[in-house]
Amino acid sequence: MSTGSKQYRAEGSGPLLIYVAGLDGTGQLFFKQSSRLTSHYRVVTFRSRENEKFTYDDLTGDLAGIIRDIGEQKAIIVGESFGGTVALSFALRYPQMVERLVVVNSFPRFRKRLTINLGIKLSSGMFNGLWPLRRAANRLGLAIDGVSFTDRERFWTAIRTVSPGAYTQRLRLIRELNLDSRLHEIRVPTLFIAGDRDLVVPSVKEAQIMAARIPNAKVKIVKGAGHACLLGNLVRLDELLFESSDSADVTNAT
Numbered sequence: 001m002s003t004g005s006k007q008y009r010a011e012g013s014g015p016l017l018i019y020v021a022g023l024d025g026t027g028q029l030f031f032k033q034s035s036r037l038t039s040h041y042r043v044v045t046f047r048s049r050e051n052e053k054f055t056y057d058d059l060t061g062d063l064a065g066i067i068r069d070i071g072e073q074k075a076i077i078v079g080e081s082f083g084g085t086v087a088l089s090f091a092l093r094y095p096q097m098v099e100r101l102v103v104v105n106s107f108p109r110f111r112k113r114l115t116i117n118l119g120i121k122l123s124s125g126m127f128n129g130l131w132p133l134r135r136a137a138n139r140l141g142l143a144i145d146g147v148s149f150t151d152r153e154r155f156w157t158a159i160r161t162v163s164p165g166a167y168t169q170r171l172r173l174i175r176e177l178n179l180d181s182r183l184h185e186i187r188v189p190t191l192f193i194a195g196d197r198d199l200v201v202p203s204v205k206e207a208q209i210m211a212a213r214i215p216n217a218k219v220k221i222v223k224g225a226g227h228a229c230l231l232g233n234l235v236r237l238d239e240l241l242f243e244s245s246d247s248a249d250v251t252n253a254t
Contacts, residue, residue, distance in 0.1 A: 008046035008066050012038025015099065016075040018066060019045050020059075020083030020090075023170050028158035030080075032151065033230050033237045040238060041076070052165035056173060060090040067097055078102040078237070080230060081201070082170050085177055088210075091186045092179070101190040102241070105203040105227050108179035108210055116175045123168045138228075144197050145225060145232030155231065183213035190217040191244045193235065195225030203227070218244050 009027075017037060019030040025048035034043045044066060049058060063086070067075050074097045079087025084106020091098045110116050138159070142152055192211050194203035204221055211217040220243075225234045 008044050010042055010044045010070065012041055012043050014039075014041045016067065016070060016072045017041040017043050018063060018075050018077055019043065020063065020077065020079040020086045021045075021048055022081030022083050023167060024159055024162050025050070025082075025166055025170065026158045026161055028161075029155060029231060030078075031154065032232075033235075036236060036238045042070075044070070044075075048166070048170075050163040050166040052163075052169050054166075054169060056086065056089045056177070057093070059086045060093045063090050064094050064097060073097065074099045076100040076102065076241075078104070079106060080104040081106055081227065082174060085174065085179070088179055088183075088186065091188055091190075092182055095186070095188060098188045100241075101186070101188050102193065102237070103190065103207075103210070104193045104230060104235075105195055105198050105201055106192075107201055107203075107206040108183055109177060110174050110201075113175075116171060120168060120171045120175060123164070123171060141199065141226055141228045142231070144199070145195075145228045145234070147228060147231045151231055155228075180213075183210055184215070186214045187216065190214050191240065192217065192219045193222065193229070193237075193240060194219065195222050195227065195229045195234075197224060197226045198229075200227040220244065 011034065019027065021027045021029065027045040027047045030045050034045065037043050046066065049062065063077070076099050077087045077090055084103040087101055087103055088108060091101050142155065147155065192207035194207040196204050207219045211219045220240055222229060222234050225232060229235045
């Protein structure tokens with residue numbers, strides 16, 4: 001299905017749940033979770049913009065457009081990594097359209113400024129040349145999360161379709177992002193999921209910082225999980241969504 005220039009895929013039945021992808025932007029890396037969620041939720045995945053000139057307003061507007069196109073008033077928004085920053089921005093811009101917020105291994109501000117600036121500079125002119133380095137880093141991340149051979153192949157298939165320009169633009173948006181001072185404005189029920197072996201983002205620390213500033217927020221720390229935890233076996237989003245409805249503010253999963 002599509003709304004305007006935005007194409008999306010909807011599966012299952014129940015409350016609307018929309019997945020917002022990370023830096024890859026493909027929307028194809030939610031398969032491990034979506035297969036378990038579709039018996040309880042109407043799960044929507046979509047490919048993010050690739051025109052290289054988009055803003056957070058564009059990305060949050062696309063989310064709002066999908067919800068309206070489906071005919072719903074609001075949705076559960078699940079954002080992973082970069083997608084988590086989109087989800088937070090969406091909750092600030094369209095609070096009335098958020099049933100619940102789930103943020104996985106993300107941040108309100110990327111605090112390693114040298115790292116993000118270097119990443120932008122390298123990706124701008126050497127995207128294809130950096131493929132061996134990116135592949136090695138991804139291999140390590142997938143290994144940490146114990147991603148199976150079959151699922152790794154699906155991961156590589158999706159990653160090969162990533163638009164270099166759009167990837168760099170997402171990094172630029174991350175560089176400019178700073179939601180620290182606005183987190184208290186988010187009032188919807190929020191679940192932060194953080195892997196304690198995340199090598200990309202200090203996810204546990206960031207989740208705890210955000211949860212301390214957002215009313216009605218909870219943190220689930222997943223021991224042994226890394227940045228690609230939604231592709232591994234340690235995180236079952238269907239179970240976490242159910243558990244978080246009445247769990248303690250900060251819990252640990254093993």
